[in-house]
Amino acid sequence: MTQVYDKVALIGLGLIAGSMAHAIRDGGLAGRVTGYARSQATRDTAREIGLCEVCDTAALAVAGADLVVLAVPVGAMAEVMAEIAPHLAPGATITDVGSVKQSVIDAVAPCLPAGVHFIPGHPLAGTEHSGPRAGFASLFRNRWWLLTPLPDTDPEALARLDRLITAMGAKTDRMDAPHHDLVLAVTSHAPHLIAYTMVGVADHLRRVSGEEVIQYSAAGFRDFTRIAASDPTMWRDVFLHNKEATLDILGRFTEELFVLQRAIRMGDGQQLHDYFTRTRAIRRGII
Ligand code: NAD
Known part of the structure; x- marks a missing residue:
């Protein structure tokens, strides 16, 4: 597999982010994978199992990242976006994995710094388990991963994210958020x-x-x-x-x-x- 991003930052370290960390690491799809979760206990667990480079602030996790993944509950997306926006690298891509798309777009788009690409997404894969120990590399294999790009989404940023998702084993499709x-x-x-x-x-x-x-x-x-x-x-x-x-x-x-x-x-x-x-x-x- 070839590396798709230099540094991927995962915000939220639960089932979905944990599965992405395993799949990215196993496939050599990024040079570095950093992560942050709000709860100290979650960060400690993620460190203990060696999920990724765990940071104690979201700002540290996203600094210099060329891909940032919002993998927190849908209701926390706006708060997380406000926290990381000042620290995003120019040219970076942000995606999310939320199960609802229009409300995430409404929460994230207004805080987006100029020159940062936002590509909303949703992997149709999951289990009833949650938390950093729940993740596993094959979660996305042969599953759909829907992307709901905005009309002005940069085609190159979209193609690159698509490459990462397909390299994790998923099939992508595009549709509008509603x-x-x-x-x-x-x-x-x-x-x-x-x-x-x-x-x-x-x-x-x-x-x-x-x-x-x-x-x-x-x-x-x-x-x-x-x-x-x-x-x-x-x-x-x-x-x-x-x-x-x-x-x-x-x-x-x-x-x-x-x-x-x-x-x-x-x-x-x-x-x-x-x-x-x-x-x-x-x-x-x-x-
Ligand atoms: P999870 O409960 O396993 O993990 C959520 C993580 O977010 C936890 O590490 C928690 O500490 C962290 N978190 C919560 N609020 C935060 C905040 N304000 N700042 C930083 N971190 C915060 O959840 P999950 O199943 O990985 O779901 C994550 C996202 O993926 C959700 O938006 C969900 O809708 C979506 N999703 C879930 C499934 C599924 O079946 N579980 C499938 C597809 C998409």
Whole structure:
């Protein structure tokens, strides 16, 4: 592999930044990888496991970096950007990995110093684990990494970031931010909310009836519990920052749920069978 950047700075040292640190190091994709996280405990852990060169301030981490990656919860992007903006090297590229794109653009773009390129991005890869120990080099392999460049994005800076992402094993695609936020509301954000809710329902049932239900969880419910174990801060921020699209999709979801609820009440087996046949075909089309 050939080196793509001289110095990559990772702000936030959790699952995504940690996985990037491993993938960049293993592939020799940068001369140096520095990192910073707000919490001392996270920095200590990252140092202990040798994730990257851990710095005690964000300013030190980004000094002289030709790529800066914002890998903090979506709600922390504005604060982090304000902190690092005065320390960014001229000509540097900033990207982020946030699960929501329009709100990150709104937070980052106004603080962008002249001559610094901003290319928003989102790897469609993750697990329910968080923190610096959760990262692993193959997280992005064969996964999509969506980029939502702005109309004035420099094509060379974009091509270079694309080279890094593909060298980490991901496939890139481009779309505009509002479309990204709608697509992700359907494929990721609403499903997470539904998983949180299902586990909440089971827990409520247990509390009001005293009946143990969760320990008998079958395969489908176990998948819900895995998703519902996802990081609370990250997911709180996703819903608060992708409010409109999530509410739109939840409205549509509720309508569909009522259709199926009615079919069950009316004993309409044909309708249920037709519906499940369509959804099975969709699943078979994506694997
Ligand atoms: P994580 O919880 O594992 O790590 C977040 C890191 O950010 C932690 O090291 C924390 O200390 C640090 N942090 C929080 N606030 C900070 C601040 N103000 N300044 C500096 N550091 C701060 O989270 P993650 O899963 O790596 O997610 C990071 C970003 O990636 C989020 O924006 C998330 O939406 C996005 N993302 C997550 C997934 C996923 O499945 N986990 C997938 C794709 C994208």
